[in-house]
Amino acid sequence: MTPKDGAAPHAELIGATRTESRRLMEQWWQNLEAAENEGRPVANVFVMGSLAEILATFDIPMSFPEITSLQTAVRGKSMDYLTAAEDYGYSPDICGYVKVDVGVHLKGREHPNGKLPKPSLVVSPNTCNTYIKWSEIWERIYGCPVFVLDLPGWRGTAAAGMTLEDFERDRAYVEGQLRELIALCEQVTGTPFDIDRLREVMGEVNELSELYQQVLAENRHHPAPFDAMLEGLNFMGIANAYRGVPEGTEFLRIALAELRERVRLGMGAIPEEKYRLLLIGTACYSHFRRFLELFHGWGGVFVHSEYMSFGGGGIDRGIAYDLDRPIESLAEQILSSSGKCFSGIFFSQDWQADIVGGWDIDGICYHGIKSCRTVSTGLPDTREWQMREHDIPGLFIQSDLVDARLWSDAQMKNRVDAFFEALASRKAQARR
Amino acid sequence: MDDELAQIFDECRELVEDTDFPAVRRWLAANPDGKVLGHFQVYFPEELAHAAGMLPIKILGGPSSLQIRQADARFAAFVCSIIRSSLELALTDKVDFLSLFVTHPICDAARHSCGVWARNLPDLPCQILYLPHNVRSAYARDYLEGEYRRIAGIIEDVTGRPVTDEALRASIEVFNENRRLLRELYRIKRETPWLVSCVEAYLLTRTGALMPREEHSNLLRRALPLLQAREAKPQDKIRVVFEGGFCEQPPLEMLSVIQDACYVVDDDLMIGLRWLVEDVPADGDPFAALAEAYIERSSYSPVQRDPEKPKEEMLIRRIREANAEAAIVAAAKMCEPGLEEQVAYSRALDEAEIPHLVMEFEEKTNVFEQVRMEVETFAESLLFEFA
Numbered sequence: 136m137t138p139k140d141g142a143a144p145h146a147e148l149i150g151a152t153r154t155e156s157r158r159l160m161e162q163w164w165q166n167l168e169a170a171e172n173e174g175r176p177v178a179n180v181f182v183m184g185s186l187a188e189i190l191a192t193f194d195i196p197m198s199f200p201e202i203t204s205l206q207t208a209v210r211g212k213s214m215d216y217l218t219a220a221e222d223y224g225y226s227p228d229i230c231g232y233v234k235v236d237v238g239v240h241l242k243g244r245e246h247p248n249g250k251l252p253k254p255s256l257v258v259s260p261n262t263c264n265t266y267i268k269w270s271e272i273w274e275r276i277y278g279c280p281v282f283v284l285d286l287p288g289w290r291g292t293a294a295a296g297m298t299l300e301d302f303e304r305d306r307a308y309v310e311g312q313l314r315e316l317i318a319l320c321e322q323v324t325g326t327p328f329d330i331d332r333l334r335e336v337m338g339e340v341n342e343l344s345e346l347y348q349q350v351l352a353e354n355r356h357h358p359a360p361f362d363a364m365l366e367g368l369n370f371m372g373i374a375n376a377y378r379g380v381p382e383g384t385e386f387l388r389i390a391l392a393e394l395r396e397r398v399r400l401g402m403g404a405i406p407e408e409k410y411r412l413l414l415i416g417t418a419c420y421s422h423f424r425r426f427l428e429l430f431h432g433w434g435g436v437f438v439h440s441e442y443m444s445f446g447g448g449g450i451d452r453g454i455a456y457d458l459d460r461p462i463e464s465l466a467e468q469i470l471s472s473s474g475k476c477f478s479g480i481f482f483s484q485d486w487q488a489d490i491v492g493g494w495d496i497d498g499i500c501y502h503g504i505k506s507c508r509t510v511s512t513g514l515p516d517t518r519e520w521q522m523r524e525h526d527i528p529g530l531f532i533q534s535d536l537v538d539a540r541l542w543s544d545a546q547m548k549n550r551v552d553a554f555f556e557a558l559a560s561r562k563a564q565a566r567r
Numbered sequence: 568m569d570d571e572l573a574q575i576f577d578e579c580r581e582l583v584e585d586t587d588f589p590a591v592r593r594w595l596a597a598n599p600d601g602k603v604l605g606h607f608q609v610y611f612p613e614e615l616a617h618a619a620g621m622l623p624i625k626i627l628g629g630p631s632s633l634q635i636r637q638a639d640a641r642f643a644a645f646v647c648s649i650i651r652s653s654l655e656l657a658l659t660d661k662v663d664f665l666s667l668f669v670t671h672p673i674c675d676a677a678r679h680s681c682g683v684w685a686r687n688l689p690d691l692p693c694q695i696l697y698l699p700h701n702v703r704s705a706y707a708r709d710y711l712e713g714e715y716r717r718i719a720g721i722i723e724d725v726t727g728r729p730v731t732d733e734a735l736r737a738s739i740e741v742f743n744e745n746r747r748l749l750r751e752l753y754r755i756k757r758e759t760p761w762l763v764s765c766v767e768a769y770l771l772t773r774t775g776a777l778m779p780r781e782e783h784s785n786l787l788r789r790a791l792p793l794l795q796a797r798e799a800k801p802q803d804k805i806r807v808v809f810e811g812g813f814c815e816q817p818p819l820e821m822l823s824v825i826q827d828a829c830y831v832v833d834d835d836l837m838i839g840l841r842w843l844v845e846d847v848p849a850d851g852d853p854f855a856a857l858a859e860a861y862i863e864r865s866s867y868s869p870v871q872r873d874p875e876k877p878k879e880e881m882l883i884r885r886i887r888e889a890n891a892e893a894a895i896v897a898a899a900k901m902c903e904p905g906l907e908e909q910v911a912y913s914r915a916l917d918e919a920e921i922p923h924l925v926m927e928f929e930e931k932t933n934v935f936e937q938v939r940m941e942v943e944t945f946a947e948s949l950l951f952e953f954a
Contacts, residue, residue, distance in 0.1 A: 224913060226898075226906040226927075228645065233907070261700040264674050267872050268907040275911065283872055285701035287714070288672070292685045293692035293721045304713040308699075311706030482682040503643040508903060512650070512679035516641040520686050533644060 138399050148396040151389050156369040159386060163376045164249045170196045176255030176323050179273060182371075182446050183477045184260030184284060186316065187378035188340060188465055192333045193320045198254065200269070202372060203246055204235040208420035208537035210247045217538060230265045231506040231537040233272070240276060256323050257281045258316065262288070262445075262477035263509040280323070282316050284309075286470060288478025302470070310466035317462075330461060336379040337456040337465065344450035346387035347374055351451055353394040354438045355494055357411075358403025360394045363440040364414055365404070365427060371447045378448060409434030410558055413490055415441045415483075415517070416502030416510050421539040429548060430500070433555040438494050441480060441487070445510075449476040480510060484517055488525050498528040498558055505535045528561065530554035572793045575786065579770035582777050583819070584630050586661050590778035594622050595664055602726050605662055607653065607670040607677055608814040609839040609868055611696065612857045614738040614847075615719050616667075617780065619726040625776035625839070626662065628652035631818050631931045641683050642676075647901040648930050649815035650676045657688055667725050669694045669718070673814065673870035674904055694721060702862045702873050711858040719854070735853035743846040745780045748787040753833065753841070755794055757889045760830035761801045763794045765809070766822050772837050773816070804830045805949045808886045810912065811897030811905055812836035813868040817928045824939045825895065828946035833889035835868065842866050869908035878908060879915030886921060893949055894923040895942070899930070922949055 138144060170177045178190050180197045190197055207213040213231070216238025221227060223241060225234050244251040257279055259270040270281045287305045290297055317328050350370055353360055361367060370390055377383025397403075412430065414437045419426045430437070444451045449472030457464040479486065487499060501518045503511040511533075518529035532550050535541035582590055595601055604616040605626040613623035628649035638654040656662045668691055670681045678695060685693040696718050699707040719730040749772060756768050763771075771790055775783040807829045811817075816836065825831060845864040848856045867873065867881040886894055896912045898905035909925060916923045924945040926938065 224910040224925075226909075228901050229903055229906050261672065264672065264678075264870075265903055265907075267700060268869075268904055271872065271911070272907075281874075283701045285699050285704070285707070287697040287710075288678075289681075289695065290697065290717075291670075291681045291692070291694040293667075293694055293724070301713075301717050304710060304717075308704070308706045308710035312701060312704050315704055315706075478678070481678050482685065484686070503645075505645045508643075508646060508679070509675040511643040512646050512676045513641070513683045514643055516683045516686060519640070 138401075140399060144400055145396050148393045149402075150393075152366070152369070152386075152393045155386055155389050156373055159373050159377060159382060166196050167198055167252050168249050171250065171252035177252040178256045178258055179254040179270070180258045181260060181263070181266050182375050182448055183262035183266075184286060184469065184473060185375060185378065185448060186258045186260075186284060187375075187448075188333065188336050189313065189316055189320060190258070191336045191379040192329065193324050193326055195256070195320065195324065196252075197376070198252055199375060200236045201232050202376070203239070203248070203251060204232040204537060205418075205420045206248055207235050207239070207246065208539075209423055212247045213421060213537040214539055216242070229506060230269070231535055233265060233269050235537050236269070237272060240273075253277055254279045256319070258284060260284045260286055260473070260477075262286060262473060265509065280319060282319055284312055284316065286473040286477070288474050289481055305470055306463075306466050309470050310463055313462055313466055333461050333465075334458045337458060337461055339379050339381060339384050340450070340454060341456050342384045343374060343378060343387060344454040346384065346391055347447060347450045348453060349391055350387060350394060351439065351443065353391070353398060356398045357495070358401070358405075358408035359411065359436050359438040360397035360402060360404060362404040362427065362431075362437050363443050364418055364437040367437070367440060367443050368418060371443050374450060375446075375448050378450075404436050405431045405434065407434050408436050410497045410555065411436060411438045411495055413437070413439050413441075413487065413494070413496045413499045414502060415487065415499060415514060417442050417446070417504055417507065417536060419502070419534045419542065420537055421535065422542045425544070426534075426547075429551040433551075435555065437500070438496060439490050441483060444476045445480055447476075449473060452476060481513065484520050484524075487517070487521060488527065491525070491527055497562070498530065498554065500554075501529055501531045503531065503533040505533060505541050506538060507536060528554070528558060569797075572790065572797075575790050575793075576767055576770055579774045579786075580819070582774050583770060584632070586629050586633055586656060588624070588662065588664070588777065590774075590782070591622065591624055591664060594779055598622075602666040603664045604667045604669065604722065604725075605665045606668070606696075607680065608649070609671065609673055609870060610698070610842040610861070611669060611671070611839070612715060612861070613780070614735060614742050614853075614857060615715060615730060616722055617738040617741065618730045618734040619719075619722045619728045621666070621722060621726055622779055624778075626653045626656065626668065627776065628815060628930050629656060631933045633931070635931075641687065645901055646676050647815055647899050649899065650680050652930065654680070654683060654687070657684060657691075665691055667692050667694065667721065669696050671696050671698055672700070674902070676903075692721065692725065694718065698861070698871075700872060702871070703875060708855075708858050708862060711861060712852075712854045715854050715857055732853055736849045739847045739849045739853055739856065741780055741784075743849065745775065745784045745787075746841065746843060747846070748784055748791065749775070749841050750844075751791055752787065755791070757832050760806065760832050761799045762797045765826040765831035765834070766819055767794075769819070769822055769836055772840060775840050776837065803950065804828065805893055805946050805953070806830045806832045806889070806891045808832065808882070808889055808891045808894045809834035809836065809897065810882055810885075810894060811899070811909070811928075813838045813870065814905070815899035815902060815930050817897065818930060818932055820935050821928055821932065821938055824935050825942050827939075828942045829893075829895075832891050833885055835866075838866055838868055869904040879911055882912055883915065883919055883921065892922070892953065893945070894921060895926065896923050897926050897928055900927050
């Protein structure tokens with residue numbers, strides 16, 4: 136492949152991200168197991184508001200049950216855990232992540248990737264209501280403290296709207312809770328809080344956020360150098376697991392360098408990009424490759440996804456912590472990013488339209504998840520809105536995160552094929 | 568006396584089943600400039616709306632006769648019925664009298680509901696009252712007081728009338744009185760369940776969500792003495808607590824099937840109307856008093872986490888205080904919090920050796936043979952065991 140600028144290709148950059156992400160994910164598991172073996176506390180946290188800034192200050196390793204649950208599906212093992220949880224009494228209609236995780240705990244915490252540690256502490260934001268119910272399950276099993284971080288979010292529409300005074304009240308509430316969480320971490324670890332350490336961690340997150348935005352922006356190029364529902368999920372996973380620590384920041388530097396090199400070489404995420412897509416919803420991990428094949432086969436690439444926003448921990452819209460007033464600034468920024476990225480999903484049509492314009496997107500795929508009302512409830516309505524208000528073509532399909540029983544291959548293929556046929560016809564008409 | 572009670576229950580049933588909201592339309596006819604606030608389940612401090620002269624009502628779905636046509640296209644397939652039927656009411660102009668709609672972060676379907684309503688009803692202000700999820704934070708009470716003031720500000724914008732402290736105190740008195748009467752109804756139900764059936768108590772309670780509260784208190788004042796004067800005699804039925812009606816409501820026919828086999832001596836049906844379990848102080852700062860009451864003088868439900876009110880313990884306490892022998896632990900289909908809590912309830916009841924029946928329901932169910940069989944079998948097995 137000949138680079139556009141004539142300089143020689145930097146072969147060492149291509150593939151470096153994949154190698155490093157594998158290493159980091161293995162190391163993450165090893166760290167969790169080591170903490171358990173050494174009797175150090177581990178916190179169970181969630182991607183939409185992990186509070187990594189505070190936990191990293193206390194060197195508390197974070198276990199992300201959403202990530203460990205999806206890993207069982209990627210490895211084709213989720214059904215064992217789902218059925219164990221259903222046998223225990225959980226309904227087929229509740230969150231698949233919860234059931235997989237319950238199954239893992241019922242099976243002695245034995246997971247295909249290793250042994251899950253017992254939580255010493257749970258930090259549960261309200262950004263997904265199921266987080267709270269999930270946390271109560273561990274509380275019942277292990278008696279561990281559960282800290283619910285309440286982040287008041289999007290408040291709806293009214294002429295008056297939210298005022299600065301309203302934001303300040305929310306901020307004071309969040310700041311108060313952060314101080315309470317700090318006291319709880321001191322209690323769990325027996326270590327006094329070090330505000331300078333918090334500054335270091337927050338400085339890392341500032342950089343991480345900047346790099347994550349740059350990574351996303353690389354996909355404005357044609358062809359897009361990565362698929363947001365393939366490699367994008369690695370960027371997101373590492374950004375969560377290593378938020379606030381130098382390895383996470385370094386990983387995104389490696390990723391950015393590789394993506395820029397790909398852009399320079401004209402390398403796309405797939406051999407021939409024909410359609411640029413935005414995904415709203417989440418991945419289907421039980422049929423991960425097959426899901427992508429349905430789109431890649433038509434030359435469709437997910438150049439962006441709302442998943443990379445809310446699932447990325449809120450760093451995609453920019454975080455700029457003021458290190459002179461760390462706790463106050465942490466409260467402001469968490470509240471603000473939560474409002475945009477997490478509870479923003481309840482009314483995200485304007486953000487979607489902006490992304491469609493900014494990333495030169497041909498259509499939106501709305502992927503409803505049976506067991507996740509958080510991301511799925513209003514998707515058909517949003518699709519209808521975008522078609523009506525902005526003439527943006529939309530495809531609505533449904534499956535699940537981890538439950539293979541909810542995948543219907545023929546139905547998915549029919550709908551995806553019909554969508555691409557419509558997109559092709561639309562493009563042809565536009566050319567006339 | 569029985570005729571008068573029968574007439575009361577007929578009126579209540581008509582109000583509950585009529586999706587044209589006749590009591591609201593009567594109120595609007597008498598108050599042509601009046602404004603109506605509709606709020607979704609579970610709890611809303613209706614005093615805030617009342618103090619500005621608004622009529623607060625609950626938007627809580629519809630009966631099984633309500634055909635859901637338009638709303639189904641707005642939501643993903645796996646969303647509970649009450650979210651769909653509530654929107655159906657709005658899309659079919661059944662609640663065209665609303666000037667403000669408020670929902671709550673009780674679950675993610677309810678949060679999405681605000682967005683869906685806002686996109687489809689652009690002229691109707693739609694709000695989320697963010698009740699706190701971390702009620703035991705030392706900062707929660709001040710936050711909630713501020714949140715109540717924010718909502719009051721929106722109510723003021725909608726009505727053009729200020730929510731003064733004085734007016735709010737007067738409204739608190741009105742609602743305290745109503746809650747006292749509802750507590751009295753539930754006392755009768757617990758102590759003498761043969762005097763008021765499950766469906767009758769439910770109808771008397773639920774109508775409070777659909778009419779001015781003063782009118783509802785008058786209704787209860789008429790009904791309660793009549794119930795106490797009834798000459799009914801106790802029957803050989805097991806005493807159960809029904810749990811699972813905090814949001815979506817089971818069909819009346821289902822409650823009827825249950826009451827045929829059991830005395831339902833307590834329940835969480837329409838718990839939002841009974842959320843505050845003591846009077847709210849009507850002196851001092853009324854916003855602060857309402858916020859304090861939400862946290863400190865309140866019931867429990869699967870959609871509120873409060874470490875000082877572990878839900879399984881609260882259920883067991885409800886069973887013991889009602890002198891019940893068993894429980895029916897129900898959950899609405901597709902209700903994430905309800906279905907998750909159901910497992911915890913069931914395990915705790917097993918541990919406490921309290922017999923219980925686990926079931927699911929949907930507001931639009933219209934076939935009850937299966938429920939009848941399950942409940943009758945459950946009740947008969949217990950009667951046999953207790954004998």
